[in-house]
Amino acid sequence: MEFSFASRASKLLSSHLHKVNKEERQNSFISLAEELPAEEFFPIKRLGEAARMVLSSDPSVLQYGEPQGYGPLRSWISEDWKRRRGMLTSADRILLTAGSQQAIDLITRLLVDIGDSVVVENPTSPGCLQVLEMQGANIIAVENDLEGLLPDRLEEQFQSVKPKLLFAAPSFSNPTGILWSLERRKAVLELCRKYGVLIIEDDSYGELHFGSEEAASRFSVSYPTLYALDAMDGGNQVLYIGSFSKTIAPAMRTGWAVGDQRLIRGMSTLKQMADWQSSSMNQQILYFLLHESSFRWKEHLALLNREYEVRLKLVLELLKRPGFKEVKYHPPSGGMYLWIQLPQGLHSEALLRASMRLGVAFLPGSRCSPGRQADEYIRINFSRPGREELLLGMNLISEAIQEFTARR
Amino acid sequence: MEFSFASRASKLLSSHLHKVNKEERQNSFISLAEELPAEEFFPIKRLGEAARMVLSSDPSVLQYGEPQGYGPLRSWISEDWKRRRGMLTSADRILLTAGSQQAIDLITRLLVDIGDSVVVENPTSPGCLQVLEMQGANIIAVENDLEGLLPDRLEEQFQSVKPKLLFAAPSFSNPTGILWSLERRKAVLELCRKYGVLIIEDDSYGELHFGSEEAASRFSVSYPTLYALDAMDGGNQVLYIGSFSKTIAPAMRTGWAVGDQRLIRGMSTLKQMADWQSSSMNQQILYFLLHESSFRWKEHLALLNREYEVRLKLVLELLKRPGFKEVKYHPPSGGMYLWIQLPQGLHSEALLRASMRLGVAFLPGSRCSPGRQADEYIRINFSRPGREELLLGMNLISEAIQEFTARR
Incomplete structure (x- = not known):
């Protein structure tokens, strides 16, 4: 029989936002295109010990658990917030999800009707x-500068389209790696309060900040999350999204949302409908790792940040290769990505095709904005590839750019 | 700030189909309301060994994996189908999901536009x-008899509303436990072919069939899945949904969908959007258990079926209590549920309130049909509760019914 897909599914499947990148991945032997953390830093030994402990207890660890997520892990998150980041919340305002992507899907299904306007940063993450x-939102992309979203542009949109939500990733966003200044954070929060726009703050990369240990210890004061700023005044203007995928390991499939109880309850109900619940076993293994084992969470984060900074520095060195002479970029101070503006007239999708012939892939910027506006940019992932891959990969991209510029 | 939920989310949250049963669970010390397998049969020791093996290998087991699911587990499923059930498929036509509930959500998002008609069995599962x-379907509930869906009624609906999908659970459905006859399976498949209606076959309970070992060995011949019947003729009329939640353990969060490649590819893309992917670690642990350890899959299923049959028999014995004198039921030959028709004039929601005051909960039938048509039924779960709980729980329900009948 023939199948006719639902209209929005069909639109998504044929959109430039979704390309089947499986081929892209398989055909290029080096990929700087992924959203992957470095495997060599996964705490696999300690996770193995944690799994052994969890699975040597009562079989109820394998039963269905609380749809909202394993209570002790939710409590641990709220205590960790308080201890390390000076943020206050409680376990009943936290929902555990299958990574941050599911949190984004659930809050969107809960709040967005077809045609509702939603503001995103331009560019923003493909996910x-x-x-x-898919939800049929009217997507409004607002420009950033290096300090964050531009308040004037944001207010114009708030006045003209009255959006329901603002999606923002103020700390090392995917793809740009921008870190919003404190002033900009305050200004955007103020505007959202004034116009009654709920902020969905994706902080998936917020723990990955580089620099000295001293700067790291001040990070949450210098760059408080929008959630923290809002909570100081007792607000409920922000739904916060976090994840262990980039800091512990993706296969734990554990992220979380924190916010007003009505939102968390609504999302919990939709999560039950969507997949009943995430694995209580995985949540218990994570809890054991973080709470009961000798794993050192703060030192683990510091290690990741040192190593990722080394990789970023290597990429910045490699940008001295001849092909990159005309590119522009701003070195990020955290995260996993470098966002590079190509020489004028060069399109990211065309460059990708040429690069893949040489054996390297990256993410074309076109997939990071609703109307392909970012087509003159590319995103390079520096967290996953090791030294050799970065060297070879960046050399090949330089070559591919030179092929284009030589022709002009 | 105030929140305004999307219209369909809002409708779902206030619907009788979704009740916050957390309180119901917490306030009753015995629950016969759940959809839970028995914990004491989870192969926790062997899963512990499998986890140890998987986590003592390369850290890449903790990385993001294939969004479609771990290839070797998909191959194992297709080989198991062939070996035990005489069904043919291939790994590339299988998508691993977070349980059968997610498969239902994904196929619905892929195919159903607001207002599209979808036929379900009456009653059908709350999930x-x-x-x-939530997807805004026009839900048409068609009557069953003990042989399965009534073909005449089905054809009437096919002619009048031209539905896009039929959801069916021909083997031990939740909530009725009905096992469709071979003739009825063939008749329904034929009708769906004639009218071009895709069948979504939920076989979550299909491995839980009771009776002699000899009957068990013939089960897949006596009661072939709709998928198998269709595949024999080379059809693509059926999307099949299976799950390890009821046969291994829910916390593995692993179910699967099998069908036409266009459907599987579409569902994979929507799964990436919904939660990126399920845990590759969990899928590898399952694969190790099923393929490489000394775990005996067939004997494990036989054990479950023997034990569940014992529990069902106890419930049937307990139905001789005075309160149950006027109830009607048909003992199922598999699954996890007994579906009981209450004495005339007694409503399931009212009986639930009374029963909970005595300390026992069950699922009121009203939550199993779109318009509360099944309000004179209750669903009893016999897989999870042990002997003592079944004894006490059934006695308390008998008492609660007597309170009502005494008043008449």
């Missing part, structure tokens, strides 16, 4: 754009 | 109804 497209 | 409600 977020796909969810909004 | 399926919630998904259809």
